[in-house]
Amino acid sequence: MKKALLLLVLLALAAVGCAPTDVDTDSADATDASGPPVTKGGAGEVWSADNAWSDTDTTAAKKAGIAWEENSGLSWEEKYGVWLSSLETIPSASGWGTTISIKTPWGDKTLPGPTLECAEVAMTLRATFASWYHLPFFLKGWDAENHRWFYAGHFGFVDGSGHVLSGFPGFKGKYKDYEKGWKPGDAWPSDPTLRLRHLGANDTVTFLSGPNGEEVGAGAYFDELYLNKRTGYFMRLMLLYFGSANLADGANMFHIAPDAVRAGDVLLERWQKEGIGHTIPVLRVTSPIEGKLAIEIATGSMPRRQPKYEDALQSRYYFTMNATGGEGNASDGTPYAKLGGGIRRWRVATPQNGRWTNAIPKGDSDIAISDKDLEGIAARPKEFDALLITGSPDEQVIALTAKIQGAREHLLEHPSSCSARETREKAFEALYSLAPQLGKSAEDIDAELRTTDDYVFGELEYEKSKTCCWNSTTPAMAEIILDLAREEKEAAEAEGVCRAPTVFRAQADGYAVWADHAAKMGRASDWLDWSEDEPCAQKEVAEDAIAASEAQSFCPAN
Numbered sequence: 001m002k003k004a005l006l007l008l009v010l011l012a013l014a015a016v017g018c019a020p021t022d023v024d025t026d027s028a029d030a031t032d033a034s035g036p037p038v039t040k041g042g043a044g045e046v047w048s049a050d051n052a053w054s055d056t057d058t059t060a061a062k063k064a065g066i067a068w069e070e071n072s073g074l075s076w077e078e079k080y081g082v083w084l085s086s087l088e089t090i091p092s093a094s095g096w097g098t099t100i101s102i103k104t105p106w107g108d109k110t111l112p113g114p115t116l117e118c119a120e121v122a123m124t125l126r127a128t129f130a131s132w133y134h135l136p137f138f139l140k141g142w143d144a145e146n147h148r149w150f151y152a153g154h155f156g157f158v159d160g161s162g163h164v165l166s167g168f169p170g171f172k173g174k175y176k177d178y179e180k181g182w183k184p185g186d187a188w189p190s191d192p193t194l195r196l197r198h199l200g201a202n203d204t205v206t207f208l209s210g211p212n213g214e215e216v217g218a219g220a221y222f223d224e225l226y227l228n229k230r231t232g233y234f235m236r237l238m239l240l241y242f243g244s245a246n247l248a249d250g251a252n253m254f255h256i257a258p259d260a261v262r263a264g265d266v267l268l269e270r271w272q273k274e275g276i277g278h279t280i281p282v283l284r285v286t287s288p289i290e291g292k293l294a295i296e297i298a299t300g301s302m303p304r305r306q307p308k309y310e311d312a313l314q315s316r317y318y319f320t321m322n323a324t325g326g327e328g329n330a331s332d333g334t335p336y337a338k339l340g341g342g343i344r345r346w347r348v349a350t351p352q353n354g355r356w357t358n359a360i361p362k363g364d365s366d367i368a369i370s371d372k373d374l375e376g377i378a379a380r381p382k383e384f385d386a387l388l389i390t391g392s393p394d395e396q397v398i399a400l401t402a403k404i405q406g407a408r409e410h411l412l413e414h415p416s417s418c419s420a421r422e423t424r425e426k427a428f429e430a431l432y433s434l435a436p437q438l439g440k441s442a443e444d445i446d447a448e449l450r451t452t453d454d455y456v457f458g459e460l461e462y463e464k465s466k467t468c469c470w471n472s473t474t475p476a477m478a479e480i481i482l483d484l485a486r487e488e489k490e491a492a493e494a495e496g497v498c499r500a501p502t503v504f505r506a507q508a509d510g511y512a513v514w515a516d517h518a519a520k521m522g523r524a525s526d527w528l529d530w531s532e533d534e535p536c537a538q539k540e541v542a543e544d545a546i547a548a549s550e551a552q553s554f555c556p557a558n
Contacts, residue, residue, distance in 0.1 A: 033251040033347055035138055035151050035356035036162040043170035044156025046234040047177075049136035053077045053348045054361065060133075066105045077348065077361065080129050081263035085284045087298075089309045093206045096409040099306040100283070100298045105132050106227060107184035113298070113306040114221045115203045118279040119244040121300040121307050122266045124235060125281060126346055130154065131231040136349035138356060139242050140251040152238050153349065153356070168237065171230040178227040191229040195220045197236055200533070201472050202303040202414070244268060244277040248340025250371045254360050255325075256345045258383045260367035261285055261295065269323045270341035271330050272463065276302060276534060277341065278419065280318050283309070292389045295319065302534065303414040303471035308406065313391045313399035317430055319343070319384040326381035331463055337378040340371075393437045396430070401449065403427040411457045415478040415504055418468035421459040429550055446552040455554045456485045458503040458546055465544035466506050469536030476526040477514075484517045498555035505544035506530070 040048060053076045055061040064070040067086035068079055083103070090112060092099040099113040116124060123139070130137035131154070138153025150165055151158050157168035164170055178189040192211055197219030208220045218239070222232030247253050248268050256265065262285050269278035284296040294312035301308070322328045325342025329335050345368075347358035360368050369376045390396065407424035411417055431449070432442040462468045485501040492499040502513065511530060518527035532539055 033140065033358035034352070035140060035153070035349070035358065036155065036158050036160060037355055038351045039155065039162055041172070042155060042158075042162065042164075043172055044158055044164040044168070045154065045172040046156055046230045047131045047154050047228055048134055049154050049349070050134040051076060052350070053135055065133075066103055076133060076135055077264075079133075080126075083129060084125065084263045084282075087283065092306050092308070094306070094409075094413065097406050098309040100309055102128075102225065104225065106182070109188075109224075111221070111224055112207055114218065114225075115205055115304045115306055116199075116218070116239070116300040117243075117302045117304050118300040119242070119247060119277075120199070120239045120304075121298065122247065122279050122281045123239060123242060126264075127235060127238065128225065128231075131226065131228060136356060138349050138358065139238065139246055140249070140358065141242060141246055151356075152234075152241065155356075156234065157237065169233065171234055175230040175233050177230055182227050188224070189227065189229075190223055191232065194229055194232045195223045197222075197233075199236060199239055200304070202533075244270070244279045245274060245340075247279060247344065248277065250340075251347070251358060253344040253346055254364075255369035255371065255373075255377055256343055256364070257367045257369060258319075258343060258380050258387055259293075260364075261293065261343055265343055265345050267297075267318055267324055267343050268341045269318065269321065270325070270336070270339035271323050273330075273332070273334060273339060277339075278318075280315070281307075286312075289389060293387050294389050301410065301417070301419055303417060303473075305410065305413075310403070311399065312389055313395060314403050316384075316388050316390070316399075317403075317426060319388060320381045321426070322381060324381060325377050327378050331461075335374060335378070337374040342377055342380050343384075393434055396434055397438070400427045400431050400434075404449065408451070408453060411453070412478045413475055414471065414473050415457060415481055416467045416470040416473040418460050418462050418465065421457055422462075424454065425459045425547075425549060425551070432550060442550065443552050443556075450551065452485060452489065452501060452554075453482065454551070456481060456501045456504055458505075459549060460503075460505055461545040461547045462538075464538055464541055466530065466536060466539050466541055467504070467544050469532055469534050469539060470530050471533035472528060472531055474526070474528065476523070477518075477528065480518045480521065480523060480527060481514055483521060484514060487517075500554035503546055505546065506541065508543055 051060050056073055056075050062071050065079060067083045068074055074082065087100045087103060089098045090101050093112060102111045102113060104110065114124065127137055136154055138151050141150055143150045149160055156171050157165045159165055195216060196210055198217040203217035204215055205217055205221050208216050208224065210216045210220065218236055222235050226232045247266060248270055253266065261282060263282055265282045267280040267282065271277065280297050280299050282295055283298045286294045288294050295315050296311055297315045298307035298309050318324060322336055323341060325337055330339060345364065348361050349356050350359045404424050404427045407420040410420040431445050435442055435445055460467060481504045488499065488501050515527045518524050
């Protein structure tokens with residue numbers, strides 16, 4: 001899907017031009033966040049940028065909105081956070097875990113969360129709000145084929161001169177916008193073509209369907225979310241061409257101090273220079289104890305899922321991880337602090353000298369951290385460790401076991417998921433560290449909580465395992481994998497021995513053992529061939545690498 005453009009995280013020269021009164025581009029960041037010329041009504045336009053994020057007293061800003069009263073005195077940036085904080089939690093469509101419901105400005109229309117990857121959730125929330133309230137928004141990316149910057153935003157997909165990129169639509173003339181004509185009580189307008197568009201094979205939205213009852217994905221969701229169908233088409237393309245590497249680019253988001261975190265900010269986990277990471281949108285921030293913060297989040301995943309809601313105790317470990325921009329180095333020796341990870345805030349699209357520029361708001365100058373301040377960036381996980389509520393040991397156990405169970409259930413949906421395996425193991429490691437306070441040992445924790453499935457879906461080294469790039473595995477495949485494990489266990493018991501189950505991963509012969517077992521079960525058609533569902537630098541590995549683990553051996557020595 002992402003053939004035309006290769007998006008890289010590149011830090012460029014200092015931003016040019018003078019900032020207007022509501023932004024400050026002085027010393028907080030040297031990244032070039034400039035964009036295309038400011039124009040209105042161009043062929044590529046998706047929505048008009050009639051308002052500014054800093055507005056508080058314009059006619060539009062004074063109106064009551066989706067989560068605020070009339071004459072609220074809030075800026076649109078503040079309203080964005082208020083909206084996110086107002087989103088309710090509901091049971092996930094999968095039947096396990098909790099997701100969010102998306103409240104829209106259109107009457108009483110509310111939708112369950114969409115099925116998205118983690119970075120896609122953050123970008124969808126931000127761009128959706130900008131579209132609804134006609135605020136400027138764009139992301140900056142790199143076109144490696146033509147060696148140039150390009151921009152995707154309210155003006156469409158354009159080059160540095162503002163011209164629509166070849167191969168991309170002129171949204172304004174091609175698709176319809178029903179916002180001005182629709183009123184509460186009217187039938188919801190639908191675009192049948194948009195409704196059948198997908199982001200990929202794993203974006204299924206189970207609570208919607210196509211015109212003839214067929215399975216649908218992101219296109220159908222966007223058809224229900226936007227009266228402006230141009231936004232639906234744009235959103236799909238933006239999510240296909242941009243990812244977490246772009247959010248880690250200082251041209252699009254900037255680092256902030258931990259104690260400044262608020263709803264709408266985004267925590268990034270980055271363990272490599274290029275390719276995927278993990279993106280954690282901040283949903284709510286409260287201070288239940290003086291001097292302490294509680295952060296609630298909602299994350300997508302790869303393979304795609306509805307945003308998973310996690311409370312303050314469940315989310316805590318993300319903010320204290322070194323991979324979220326902290327101390328130490330990635331596997332290739334690059335300091336984590338140089339990879340763009342950590343807590344970040346959206347830059348604000350602002351006109352400067354006739355061009356759109358993603359600027360740091362003036363009010364955020366004191367809490368912004370430069371991309372070059374590696375010491376300040378790396379210090380943040382420890383600062384969060386002191387800042388975030390911890391809960392009692394028993395409360396932490398409840399939160400961590402919930403995280404483990406959530407990862408297990410995700411693996412039953414997508415057995416190749418390396419992120420779910422990693423999440424489970426990090427939660428176990430946190431439990432091991434709690435063990436002395438509980439009067440237990442790590443071995444006791446494993447004896448109480450470990451299951452055979454945890455060994456079958458053992459953690460893999462991402463950079464050395466092609467299974468991690470395979471996002472289209474299915475619940476039927478999980479059943480086949482676990483049936484083989486059951487058979488292996490029965491065979492070992494018949495011999496009177498303990499033998500660890502085969503870890504599901506690519507072996508010297510690929511995945512032949514599970515394909516053969518599927519055929520033996522009469523379910524050969526349920527076993528899918530490996531596919532490169534995301535860019536996979538490790539696709540030629542001879543055999544996946546099993547990660548080192550603190551877990552007790554499946555067959556501990558007597």
